[in-house]
Amino acid sequence: MTPQDSPHDTARYFDGNALAGPLLEIFAVDVTVADGRCAACGLTGPVAALRVYTHAPGWVARCPGCDEVVLRLVRGPQSAWLDLRGALSLRIPLPQEQAG
Ligand SMILES: [Zn+2]
Helix, strand or coil: CCCEECCCCCCEECCHHHHHHHHHHHHCCCHHHCEEEECCCCCEEEHHHCEEECCCCCEEEECCCCCCEEEEEEECCCCEEEECCCEEEEECCCCCCCCC
């Protein structure tokens, strides 16, 4: 993979394929054990503690602190749509990084 020259500054960047490895690792784990931070109230807690409503189109997970939407997930026949705009961050436990 060859870094590209950014038109905006002197920094170099990779195309989105660089995310393939990290995202594969992230989504291969159980995200429900990750700690999410609510964008609305700042409450931090495990994704498993969110309040998940399944009667909407797809699943809607709301913050147990302020009831704002943290996560939306719609599963189609050939793809999933994941909306995380209500989460400031996810801290995902991973196995010890391998040297290499
Ligand atoms: Zn909240």
